[in-house]
Amino acid sequence: MLQNKIQEVFNEPGCSKNQSKSDKERKKGCTKALQPGGAAGGCAFDGAKIALQPITDVAHLVHGPIACEGNSWDNRGSKSSGSQLYRTGFTTDINELDVVYGGEKHLFKSIKEVIDKYDPPAVFVYQTCVPAMIGDDIEAVCKAASQKFAKPVIPVNSPGFVGAKNLGNKLAGEALLDYVIGTEEPEYSTPYDINIIGEYNLSGELWQVKPLLDHLGIRVTCCISGDAKYHDVAQSHRARANMMVCSKSMINIARKMEERYQIPFFEGSFYGISDTTESLREITRLLIQQGAPAELHDRTDALIAREEARAWQRIAEYTHRLRGKRVLLFTGGVKSWSVVSALQEGGMEVVGTSVKKSTQEDKEKIKEIMGQDAHMIDDLTPREMYKMFQEARADVLLSGGRSQFAALKNKMPWVDINQERHHAYNGYEGMVNLVKQIDLALYNPMWTLLRKPAPWDMREART
Amino acid sequence: MSTVIQSRKACTVNPLKMSQPIGGALAFMGIADCMPMLHGSQGCTAFGLVLFQRHFNEGIPMQTTAMSEVATVMGGLDNIGIAILSIQQRTKPAIIGICSTGVTETKGDDVDGYLKNFRATHPELDQLALVYVSTPDFKDAFQDGWAKAVESMVKGLAEPSSARREGSVNFLVGSHLTAADIEELREISESFGLEATILPDISGSMDGHIPDDFTPNTLGGTPVDAIRRMGEAELTIALGEQMRPGAEALMTKTGQPYVLFDRITGIEATDQLLDCLSQLSGQPVPGKYRRQRSQLIDAMLDSHFFFGGKKIAIGAEPDLLWNIGSWFNEMGAIITAAVTTTHSPLLEQMPCKEVLIGDLEDLEARSAGCDLLITHSHGRQAAARLDIAFLRMGLPIFDQLGAAHRLSLGYRGARDLTFEIGNLLMAQEEENRPDSWPLPMEDHDAHAPFAFG
Structure with a gap:
């Protein structure tokens, strides 16, 4: 069952990266075989949790030993405008007896307790490695619990050892497609309804874009899954268009919604000014194609003109300070190119961008923006990156938390642009903020003090 | 009990x-x-x-x-x-x-x-x-x-030795010690002229310092060779009840005696540790620690007004719970809720009515009306819902800086902790108001004090 699902996900026809593979390669799946002693990424369970936890009003119950939830709960930066239930950690915390006798009854009782105490609109049950090994059938338990308690209890079958985070994102999408999307009808719908798929509202950055859509009268009926509510996801099949963000992590949702409910989708991004513009245009185009009044087009153009000009003007204020500063961009997928133009507009030079997680399309885009000799980095070991900053071959590092120390320990500035960041970088507003944060990082007076050797070291160096 | x-x-x-x-x-x-x-x-x-x-x-x-x-x-x-x-x-x-x-x-x-x-x-x-x-x-x-x-x-690396190196001591430290605690421990034992092997020593690796060069391995800590030579020490001092099996194993392997201190915070706990080091080294307790002891006494005098009778809720692993709970008890506070993670012989001796092996939902339910909640960062939601003062202690602390440098060991550690928590409790004190002392509700029919008419 699960193996079939995984093969199906690997065979995603909407994924261009997948389509460019040979049959043999495709069978191996989306991720390179994990190397013992040389891997450090998250597991499929982690990926599933990242993708679904942003649904704010449901109880996320992890069936497994304490490690899976106890070591990781409430530490993702997804923000909610309402319910805080998604930040409550629920786990069966299975013990030795469960491992010997099976954990299904324990899981069933846990579901009951959660419903009795918290009464959420739905419970999401996450499978993990140990119960998968001992043969706990979470689909059966969820089905029985749904009937008994008259409430949706959704199995998310994505135990850690089936693969990496990216696969977990997709298996989470499958769970929504199989059990949630299309199970309820909305009270009403409008020609201006869209879903945004693959946006997790980290640091609340969805709210940097929503005012633009609100201004145009476009309604985000559901964001999958940032700041989403269960019923919104269940009713999301009545939207007129889907936008898919965050590269291809949830492409299966977008493609299957098109197949099942004839909702056209496009792949876009709100990182970067031109991307935001392009995405707004594409949303508008799809809505008009689906029957929205054509005047939406002109209103969108007017908004874009106004907001782009405002953003460029604000970024230009930094140009004289940032001109010639060398940026190393170490991230993945869409972000490997989408922020480049904003950095260039701010006067900065991108000395390298990582393409480890990027698709062929991403790479083409990089060449388009940065020129044919764009410095694309396939993989950079922590040691090499450390050396790069030790030798001051870049002035600032833009990356995720893992690699921050390559810059910081060399007394070089770092700006966090991945999932644990505290700042929001979406839309026009976000790009201005990113440039501002880079400026703050580069020009902190502290650096001068840190880089100056202690007086005795200077004396010793002289003698 | x-x-x-x-x-x-x-x-x-x-x-x-x-x-x-x-x-x-x-x-x-x-x-x-x-x-x-x-x-x-x-x-x-x-x-x-x-x-x-x-x-x-x-x-x-x-x-x-x-x-x-x-x-x-x-x-x-x-x-x-x-x-x-x-x-x-x-x-x-x-x-x-x-x-x-x-x-x-x-x-x-x-x-x-x-x-x-x-x-x-x-x-x-x-x-x-x-x-x-x-x-x-x-x-x-x-x-x-x-x-x-x-x-x-200890079992895999330490080697038996017939020779004892004079002035050499082993410390086995529990997971409740921070990098700062271990640093303090080393400084104290060095001031007695002792050469200490501390296992494990996260103060060398996880204290946040700038290494000279890049290494993908740990940046410091107990050298493997030093673990092999632990058998040469005169004495092993174990800090935390969790270290008893390790100390027993070392004794079995090397024939070396050990002492165990189950606490690191507080005046008496520090007295015992320093007295032990003094006897081992034959050196008097250095003047700087006599001074620090006197500072701690003064800190306790200044702050005990704010600790007396205060209701404290703690969620922590057994050794940390025992260490901090015992210290609160000494300061006159009352442990009203204690939740922990696993079994330990210390739990039955805790100075409170009941210790629950449970979760933060249990702790939250027991913390209503308390003056202070103490647990790791995951207690932040509960503290906000209950609207009570919150002190982060243990691991993880991910929403505050400097977790590795929180010191609670020794006189200096206890002194700073006394002030830090004293300040939190002082801020909780309520100002008196005209309606602070209402009389009990009167039942006019049955118990009216004066009957007119």
Whole structure:
């Protein structure tokens, strides 16, 4: 069952990266075989949790030993405008007896307790490695619990050892497609309804874009899954268009919604000014194609003109300070190119961008923006990156938390642009903020003090 | 004396507990030039890595045997060998510390046996120390994983010795000590002219410093060679009840005596530690500590007004709970709620009515009306809902800076903690108001004091 699902996900026809593979390669799946002693990424369970936890009003119950939830709960930066239930950690915390006798009854009782105490609109049950090994059938338990308690209890079958985070994102999408999307009808719908798929509202950055859509009268009926509510996801099949963000992590949702409910989708991004513009245009185009009044087009153009000009003007204020500063961009997928133009507009030079997680399309885009000799980095070991900053071959590092120390320990500035960041970088507003944060990082007076050797070291160096 | 009860809930809500393997991994992070590794799915390591990185604000050396579904079902012993060879080739550590996980324990991999064979077939790796510890996720807690890793290191590395080096002392320290606590401990023992081997020593690796060059392994800690020579010390001092099995193992192996102090915070606890070091070294207690002791007494005098009768709720692992709970009790506060993660002989001796092995939902339910809530960062939601003062203690602390540098050991540690918590409690004091002292509700029919008419 699960193996079939995984093969199906690997065979995603909407994924261009997948389509460019040979049959043999495709069978191996989306991720390179994990190397013992040389891997450090998250597991499929982690990926599933990242993708679904942003649904704010449901109880996320992890069936497994304490490690899976106890070591990781409430530490993702997804923000909610309402319910805080998604930040409550629920786990069966299975013990030795469960491992010997099976954990299904324990899981069933846990579901009951959660419903009795918290009464959420739905419970999401996450499978993990140990119960998968001992043969706990979470689909059966969820089905029985749904009937008994008259409430949706959704199995998310994505135990850690089936693969990496990216696969977990997709298996989470499958769970929504199989059990949630299309199970309820909305009270009403409008020609201006869209879903945004693959946006997790980290640091609340969805709210940097929503005012633009609100201004145009476009309604985000559901964001999958940032700041989403269960019923919104269940009713999301009545939207007129889907936008898919965050590269291809949830492409299966977008493609299957098109197949099942004839909702056209496009792949876009709100990182970067031109991307935001392009995405707004594409949303508008799809809505008009689906029957929205054509005047939406002109209103969108007017908004874009106004907001782009405002953003460029604000970024230009930094140009004289940032001109010639060398940026190393170490991230993945869409972000490997989408922020480049904003950095260039701010006067900065991108000395390298990582393409480890990027698709062929991403790479083409990089060449388009940065020129044919764009410095694309396939993989950079922590040691090499450390050396790069030790030798001051870049002035600032833009990356995720893992690699921050390559810059910081060399007394070089770092700006966090991945999932644990505290700042929001979406839309026009976000790009201005990113440039501002880079400026703050580069020009902190502290650096001068840190880089100056202690007086005795200077004396010793002289003698 | 307290009654120890175990939560009967099926569903753990807002976990207080973290798992054994990452407790073991952190103990290995206190060893110099080490690469800790979890034998499990790569996610087991990734979660630990993110957790420690956010707590320490440091790059975390931690590897995985990256067990796939097939490897897990068929047995993943070969993954261990592949991982060791790969790590040896890329990062060349002095030691690899291996912790099992729930995934590999369910299958029941015989890692000890495998490593014996591996050793025999790879003589070229004789210089590389390998220590394995069994730490299934579905049993015990973080503190137990730390303790078992220390015990395994002692059993696997320490060598018996007939010679005793004068002025040499071992410390086995529990997971409740921060980098700052260990630093203080070293400074204290050095001031008696003693040469200390501290195991594990996360103050060398996780204290947040700027290394001279890049290393993918730990940046410092107890050298493997120093562990091998622990048998030469005159005495072993264990800090924390969790260190008893480690100390026993060392005694069995080397014939060396040990003493155990189950507390590190407070005037009497520090007196006992310093007195022990004074007797061992034959040196008087240095003037600076007599001065610090006097400062601590003054701090207690100044702040006890704010501690007396205050209701304190604590969620912590057993040794930390015992250390801080006993100290609050000495300061006149009342432990009204105590929740912990795993069994310990200390729990029954806790100065409160009841200790519950449970989660933060249990702690929240018991904390209403308390003056102060103490637990790790995950208590932030509960504290906000209850609207009470909150002190972060333990691990993880991911929403405040400087977790490694919180000091509670020694006179200085107790003095600063007294002021820090005294200030929190002082801020809670309520101003008196005209309606602060209402009379009891009067029942006009039955008990009216004056009857008119």
